[in-house]
Amino acid sequence: MTSKERLLIALQGGKPDHVPVSPDISVMVPDRLDGRPFYEIHLDGREHYGWTSATHGEVYVDAVKHFDMDGFYMYGGLEELRPDDAPEFTSEIVDVPEGKLVKRTCQTSKGTLTEEEIFFADEAPWRKVKPVKNLKEDFEKLQLWMGKGDWKYKKEYNDTDVIGELGVYLGMIPVFQDWWFNYRNGGFENVFTDFLMENKFMHKVHDFWMRWALANIKAMIEAEPDIIMLGGSSASLSVSSPDIFREFELPFIQQASKICKAADIPCHLHICGKSWPLVQIVAEETDVTSMEPMEEPPSGNVDLAMVKKKYGDKLNIKGNINTTNFMLEATPQEIEDKCKKLIDDVGYDGGFVLSTGDQCGRDTPDENLFKMVEVAKTYGKY
Numbered sequence: 245m246t247s248k249e250r251l252l253i254a255l256q257g258g259k260p261d262h263v264p265v266s267p268d269i270s271v272m273v274p275d276r277l278d279g280r281p282f283y284e285i286h287l288d289g290r291e292h293y294g295w296t297s298a299t300h301g302e303v304y305v306d307a308v309k310h311f312d313m314d315g316f317y318m319y320g321g322l323e324e325l326r327p328d329d330a331p332e333f334t335s336e337i338v339d340v341p342e343g344k345l346v347k348r349t350c351q352t353s354k355g356t357l358t359e360e361e362i363f364f365a366d367e368a369p370w371r372k373v374k375p376v377k378n379l380k381e382d383f384e385k386l387q388l389w390m391g392k393g394d395w396k397y398k399k400e401y402n403d404t405d406v407i408g409e410l411g412v413y414l415g416m417i418p419v420f421q422d423w424w425f426n427y428r429n430g431g432f433e434n435v436f437t438d439f440l441m442e443n444k445f446m447h448k449v450h451d452f453w454m455r456w457a458l459a460n461i462k463a464m465i466e467a468e469p470d471i472i473m474l475g476g477s478s479a480s481l482s483v484s485s486p487d488i489f490r491e492f493e494l495p496f497i498q499q500a501s502k503i504c505k506a507a508d509i510p511c512h513l514h515i516c517g518k519s520w521p522l523v524q525i526v527a528e529e530t531d532v533t534s535m536e537p538m539e540e541p542p543s544g545n546v547d548l549a550m551v552k553k554k555y556g557d558k559l560n561i562k563g564n565i566n567t568t569n570f571m572l573e574a575t576p577q578e579i580e581d582k583c584k585k586l587i588d589d590v591g592y593d594g595g596f597v598l599s600t601g602d603q604c605g606r607d608t609p610d611e612n613l614f615k616m617v618e619v620a621k622t623y624g625k626y
Contacts, residue, residue, distance in 0.1 A: 246409035247314040251597065252470060255412075255510050255534045255560050259594035263587055263624030264314045265617050266411070266562070266599050267571075268537060271296065271368045272606035273613070274307035283344045283363035287337065294321030294403075295416065301406050308410050311610075313617050314597070315411020318473060320403045322415075322463055325396040331389050333357075352388040355381070366606065374429040379442060383449060386427060395456060397463040404469075414473040414512070415464035417457055417500075420450055420492045421478040432483050439488055450492055454499075461500050471510045474500060474532075477602065482517030482543075489522055494529065501531035510534060512562075516602035518545045527555040536562035539601035543568045549589040552596075561590055562597040565616075567604045576615040583619040591624060598624065 250260040275282045288299040301319035308315035326332075333350040343364040350357040360373035376382040404413050418426065421435065428435050438446050461472060478484065479493050497513065504511035510533045515522055519538060523546060526532050538546040538561065548564050565571060565582055574582070583598060590596045598620045604613070 247308075247411045248407075248409045248470065251314050251316075251412045252510070254594060254597050255471065255512065255562070257533075257560055257595040259626045262622075262626060263591045263620045264597045265620035265624070266314045266316050266597055267311075267565075267604055267613055267616055268316075268567070268600050268602060269307055269311075269604050269608075269613070270304070270318070271300070271603065273604050273608055274303045275300070275368075276366075276606050277307050277310060278303045281343070281365040282367065282369070283365060286363055286369055287344060287346070292321075293323045294319050298403065301403060305406055305410060308407075311613050311617055313613070315407050316414065317407035317411050318414045318416045318475075320401050320406075320413065320415075320469075322397040322401060322460075322467055325398060326391070330391065333359075333389075350375070350385075350389050352385045354385045354388060357382065357385050357389060371426070374427055376427045377429040379438060380445065387452060390456060392452070393455065395459045395463075397460070397467075400467050401469065412470040414471050415461075415467065415469035416473040416475055417460050417464070419474055419476040419479055420453055420457075420496060421484060421488070422475050423453055423457075424449070425478040432478075435478070436484070436488075439492070446492075454496055457496060458499060458503070461503060465503065465507045465509055469509070471512050472500070472504050473512045473514060476513060476515040477517075479515050479522070480517030481519055481522065481545075486521045486525070489525065494525065497526065497532065498530050501533075504533075505531040512536070517543060520545045520547075523551060523555070523559070527551075527559045532559065534560035534562060534597075536564075536597075537599060537601045538563040540564050540566050542566070543601055548586060552590045556590075556593075556595060560595040560597075562599045563601065565600045567601045567608070571600055571604050571608050571612055574612060576611050579612045579615040580619050583616055584623050587619070587624045594626070 245261045250264045253260040254264045285299050286297045288297050290298040292298040331350050331352045333348045336347045338345045346361045348359045357375040359375050361371045363369045501511040513532045513535045
């Protein structure tokens with residue numbers, strides 16, 4: 245059985261040959277294993293339409309092979325067919341002591357958008373200046389850059405062969421809070437100030453984003469990924485609230501998961517950090533078929549055995565070993581014991597992918613990741 249087959253069976257509630265194992269190593273562990281400065285991997289100059297870079301997608305797959313794990317490839321995307329006169333960002337790369345600073349500028353008919361992102365030698369990149377500084381003026385410019393409707397995309401992905409049968413290819417789109425955090429200068433402080441102090445205007449922003457997001461999902465489904473993934477890190481209750489989730493996220497998740505259900509494609513939701521009330525909302529009020537990472541304490545507040553007991557017939561599970569402490573500090577024997585308990589508690593009848601909480605840190609010991617894979621393939625046999 246291939247990794248792709250194994251994951252698709254489990255994420256649709258079935259029992260494959262053994263419990264799939266896909267720790268979230270997304271950025272830092274693969275880049276460390278590669279050995280190059282991280283900025284060389286992420287600033288590769290190659291054409292790419294998804295998250296991070298084309299080279300990083302390849303580096304991730306190299307790490308999948310290294311650990312012999314089941315891959316979750318979330319790095320691709322569809323090329324948008326933009327009008328010839330659409331405003332575009334131009335970039336300048338500047339050497340700084342920390343690595344490389346990328347300054348981006350977009351000239352629109354309403355004025356200029358600017359952003360700055362720093363790429364480190366041994367850490368994940370960070371966007372330090374974002375385009376939307378003056379809320380209303382810069383959002384108007386952002387719309388001119390994104391387009392105000394009639395979005396068109398190519399009919400196929402150009403990198404599905406990178407992961408092949410080594411895992412699943414995900415068409416990924418951010419939920420609203422993730423998208424707004426990506427563009428709003430000032431971080432979470434301004435994001436949530438906008439929701440509270442400019443609520444009426446933020447519904448206008450949300451309506452625009454919703455049209456774009458649903459158009460993107462429909463195009464991605466036509467291009468036939470294995471799974472549609474909704475990325476919701478910034479919707480985490482570690483920073484947000486159930487009320488904001490209901491107001492700004494739930495309507496989209498309901499529509500998106502309904503579209504996926506009609507197309508017979510799994511809909512997978514990522515919300516890290518504290519998420520237990522959101523797990524309940526998603527399981528009871530949407531057509532989402534699987535969710536991750538449903539983190540355990542201290543970074544989260546989810547008991548996977550409880551999720552399995554209460555929602556195992558509705559929601560397939562990927563998670564949830566702590567990455568901020570346990571994966572970094574535990575011995576391989578402690579990793580083995582934890583994995584076996586999760587398989588006993590959650591994976592006994594399928595519908596489970598053994599994984600971690602949100603992204604393993606750069607210095608996660610390789611032997612701990614190898615141990616997860618070993619336990620899934622031996623103790624996790626069906």
